[in-house]
Amino acid sequence: MKISCGIWLVLTAWLQSAALDFPATLREIHAPADVKTVTADFEFTNRSGKPVDITKYDPSCSCIAMQIENGKLHYAPGESGMVRTRFDMGNFSGTVDKVVALWLDKDPEDKPSVALTVRVHIPILVALEPKTLKWELNGKGEPQTLHITMHYDKPIRVTAVTASSDSFRHELKPVEEGKSYELIVTPVDIKTPCLGIFRIETDCQIEKHRIQQAFATIRRSSPGDAVVKP
């Protein structure tokens, strides 16, 4: 009986065992500010003791090109391979996660066995602090300051600031030309809820960092101001 149970357990374990072993499923990349594409490789080995087929892979975004080494989709026990992912970074800056999924053997459609993540850190050259200026409805309509700071080895100048709404007045003040600016914003009427969108244009050589966006809002206190409880 012990032998039978032993065989049963071994069979069960064999059928359920993890198929491909990826030493790392997360790759972090610190990219330059002008990055256009990022490539990350994920190596793997079949340690399951049985052949494994990669039946499907889904890049989840049109910006991802995915390639399996030599187009090989069948891996015998002990065999190794590599998944190469290439990402078009478009206009992204800051931290971006890109995930690709792999389906093995008979994985259900909604449960891929493997999720590979590439985390790309792209410097923010034009930093806005805060992103949003806020006034309480019927409160004090005093001026507030939005700080614009350049994080680049060459000067970046603010060339224009335009507002979407007449409900706010704004004035741009250089603190250090090409390095740091202040945008002073004052609400015209504090008795009406509204949102203003400020478009901040710069002469940054890298196009994707050239135009930034900030907000100003007059509002009642909202649920997000309280502790978030789902």
Added chain:
Amino acid sequence: MKPWRQLAVIAVLSLAAALGTYWLKGPPNRLFRCDPASLKPDEVCLATIPAGAEVLWVDARSRAEWMKNGVPGSLLWNQDVTEDMQAFEAAVAVAIVTTPRVIVYCGDENCGLSRQIATRIRALDLGAQVSVLRGGWRALNEAGRTRTTPVK
């Protein structure tokens, strides 16, 4: 009894038990089930959001999917490089003024994109309460809360 016979007996008994369960209880329920106990701090189950609730739904899937079967009235915000991120920001910011309760969804429970978009919406600092829907579009679709006619 020889081991292989014992093994055969175990296999037959297991099969009989499986068939009996199928016969008594029917096929396995493959509908998405949201377990409140396993929710992450920023997640919500669809069952806690009534159909008429004042919620700004944000779809983190592709534009084609959103147009085909997104939640009626939802806004799109994904990370496709062909899209204009500042336009997404502006559209969501304008909507938050009147609807400060925001729930982001993507394809299903395996999709991590909705959390990234939720983080970006929180970073706007507009005072919105931003959550991620556990189960994503799959849960919404199974509850009959998605669009059945594509947007043209």
